[in-house]
Amino acid sequence: AERRIPGALRFDIDAVKDTDSDLPHMLPRPEAFAAAVGAMGIGDGMRIVVYDGLGLFAAPRVRWTFKTFGATDVVMLEGGFPKWQAENRPIEHGPPRSRAARSFTARLDHSAVADAGDIARALAEGTAQVVDARPGDRFRGEAPEPRAGVRSGHMPGSLNLPFPAIVENGQLKSPEAIAAAFAEAGVDLDRPLITSCGSGVSAAILSTALETIGKPARALYDGSWAEWGASDRPLATGPAKRG
Template identity: 50%
Template sequence: MDALVTTEWLANELGANDLRVVDATYVLASDGRDPAAEYEAAHIPGAVFFDIGEISDLTNPLPTMLPPPEKFASRMQSLGLGDGSRIVIYDNSPYRTAARAWWMLRIFGAHDVAVLDGGFAKWQAEGRPVESGKPQHRHRHFTVWADDSQVRTLDQMKANVDSGAEQVLDARSGPRFTGEEPDPRPATHAGHIPGSKNLPYKQLFNDDGTWKTGDALKAEFEKAGVDLSKPLVTTCGSGITAAVLLFGAHLLGNEAALYDGSWSEWGADMSTPKATGSA
């Protein structure tokens, strides 16, 4: 299974014994939406709801941080996602949150995982079937495991400012990156991690909401000043849209890491250096 699959491919595979479909729509409280209620009203047949806000470390004051491996495995088992499953993730979010769920699943040991190109919007636009309600799931075994090689911590990012060993790429908008626009979080500086580059995540998509691929996708990274043959770490406001850049890099053969605390942590920490202006 490719990392990016089409609606046509998924429609043909629906009902396969080993296939699991996941709705990973996540939005901000300020968006005034309820993704869980939207999922119950309409979802791809057989899909389960992956609650990114709840499947996180709720003891951490930072938003949507990775949960402990035991919690993640428990939640996946209760959703019927287990070892040996082929998992296709979609979303209906402006933040393209399927990429975050894709990254999380891979961190915690699931490897046959894909993102649905165009998401739920494309599926619906094509008149494909949907269902409502909350399906019952048979628990499946999900092995407790975590590989943190694709996760970066505050201390690692501080060390990287000095060493420059890894390129850092920020998914936030240009004005947020440069500091022209204040950060929406209280007591959080504006600006970016010194030495980082900026590639607003929306630039990785075509006008119809599908992913750019091949040379068109590669061009976006190159315009941002990124060398995809070298190590890369992605960052954003809270670790959500950073996963979009990470997934895009994966499509081009670069296995990037993600700074999970992102600007929520760096921007509020008094000990970190902050830069403003363009990269």
Template identity: 40%
Template sequence: MNFNKNSRSALINPIQMAQLIKNESVQVLFTHVAFPVSYVSKLDKPAFIPDSLFFDFDNVFVDKNSGLPHTLPTPEKFAAEMSKLGISNEATLIIYDDQGSFSAPRVWWMLTIMGHKNVYVLDGGIQAWIDAGFAVETELKKDVTNTHYQCRFNPNLQVTKEDIKRTLFNHERVVVDARSTARFNGIEPEPRPGVRSGHIPNSLNLHYAKLLEDGKFVDKTKIKTLFAPALQHQNKPLSFTCGSGVTACILALAAHEIGVDNWAVYDGSWSEWGADTDYPIE
């Protein structure tokens, strides 16, 4: 399948990615987060797409003063780190990870909210690239030239706990939780100490794993079916939450793929809400 840049899809396959790399100014970003996920990697040693840069949202692209695991940094901090990584505002960016399509959607959201144009996720990650027969390297690219990256922050793609609490009982927004059903229902304890079990009142549950199959996003028809309970509330904005803001972005990317634009990510997610006893739970 040839790549169509006029398509609104942010997901690309390896052949389309290779085509982009050949014909455009592309920078490739590898990301990883140390979460236990159901995806089982077939890799027995590190493997990266040639010239990949490491986008580290665990330790670098994060607000370390927030007290939360993966809080989005300020645009100023984000721009400074992008500049040090050698990223150009004009480049087409392609993100992939080594856990299928698990953490790359988080980076897609971060780049999108910071105003970068032409951002894509390699569906299926490094394994899809290898399965398509393309070459890999054993190390990431480290020799970079600093740039002067600039952000154009879009606040509409993010909600705070105050935003959600303010509309909690008037049903102005639909909150969709990407955690497992057991965690959502408070049956399974939270992995982080000091965080209560349960969920935000009146929220819906859509486990992110239902949107992925063998590390790739399911087809759009299935995505629409899975989103049907949330989309029956016509014209109401969707707010995506999870444990710490990572898998909520899988829901955000899936929504984007089926043409839903009225959404935002609750970055603090349950790590923040569940730890604050002033905020109600079910």
């Protein structure tokens, strides 16, 4: 049975995406995003509060998507639905209520989105650090990727910070713990950063964490490993080579 915070709308990251792409979670075209969220009843100038069922997993990607398409007031509910339930707050059951459509103006901020060429240049020229949120065994090439046809390993020169290292009980850890985790992964927080992961979802957790400590990432690699690992671009295995 469907359960939600009363009045909440469902945003499906597997539906609101570029349906013409073979990659799992690429950003849709601005007009497609505007049509999808406008039909949900989300319009210009509204405050958007995002949460998910795990506490902190898909919500950062949804928040990043809204912000990348020009929404200015987008926040996440701390602790998500698990915390809401644990605090015995009201819950709505059954099908969601329909809402009147609104107009949402989508303007893509291209600078917030990295592609494979941007990543290759950043790593070759040392202009940005690429931080990968996937589990260590997949980054090192010791475990298979969950998607067919995708190699195991990482982009040569990228660093690895598995996202659970900065999450506790469905919430981001303290700013001090976040900064320490990035430092331990070999990241220089005073240099530009691009986040990456398996398909562009958990990279947004790293991006959100960086924002909370005042060191926002330059961009997120939308295709992430699902794109790079399925291509013939160079690949490294083993632990990250630092500095």
